[in-house]
Amino acid sequence: MxxxxxxxxxxxxxxxxxxxxxxxxxxxxxxxxxxxxxxxxxxxxxxxxxxxxxxxxxLRYPVLTETGIRRTFAGISYRFVPWPEVRDVMRVYNQAYTHGMMTLMVTTTQGHVYRPDEKGYIPPAQRRAFFREWIAGKSFMIDCSGKKSGPKIVAYVEKYYGPLDYDFVAEREKQHPTPKKWW
Incomplete structure (x- = not known):
């Protein structure tokens, strides 16, 4: 090995x-x-x-490698997903447990690709099917919300996987090129 x-x-x-x-x-x-x-x-x-x-x-976190994504629990590897087994990578809002954080949603070849709505979340009609696949491990999320670490994670994935299949952040910036000043 x-x-x-x-x-x-x-x-x-x-x-x-x-x-x-x-x-x-x-x-x-x-x-x-x-x-x-x-x-x-x-x-x-x-x-x-x-x-x-x-x-x-x-305790459940991924490790990005040049050959794929190693999923670990408390430092013990329990699943390895090679880059050719990845069907889709998109940057959207976290769909599962902490809404509002930007994540990379990775879908393997066994899962279905669910594109988000205009708010950045999976549409309500598809959420149940998405959560079933997420629990089964057919799709998973990688946190990329940090200001320092987020761009590094996205760059690392793009280096070994290729360009993102869908980027909600880029789509949102096209719709609203200048952010509103709230205060």
Whole structure:
């Protein structure tokens, strides 16, 4: 198996260390709750389940390489998508859990391409089908909303994949070449 050169990789985020911080606090809370009463322990268990879900989302991040996109969970690679397997890459608003952030939506050859409406989101009639494919891993999103890192990520994808198939930012700038002054 050929190993890629680490200099040509672009890990987009690695917060795998963060999983330990809440559990240290939760462990202390559990110890104190167990000393108090059983009801406090049940509250702690419910709280820990609600805290675990966002942590799982943070730990899932892609790594861009010259041969494709390596999808990782807490630094452990669980799927590799080579560039020839990518059907479509477009820059739109995040469709899933944090609306308002610009992302690269990557669709593999198994998924369908859903173009956004004039607001930058998947039309409501197609959202259910899109979310099914997103959960199945047929399409996924890469955050490119950072002012410094966003252009670097887009440039990296364009270098190895080619030009973006659809760019909502470019379309929006054509419609509104001068931004409004709000204050």
């Amino acid at each position: 050929k190993h890629t050169d680490k200099k040509n990789e672009m890990p987009l985020r690695d917060y795998s260390w963060i999983i330990f911080l809440p559990f240290v606090a939760l462990g202390w809370m559990a110890f104190k709750a167990a000393l108090e009463n059983a009801a406090a322990l049940i509250v702690w268990l419910v709280y820990s389940l609600f805290l675990l879900f966002p942590i799982l989302l943070i």
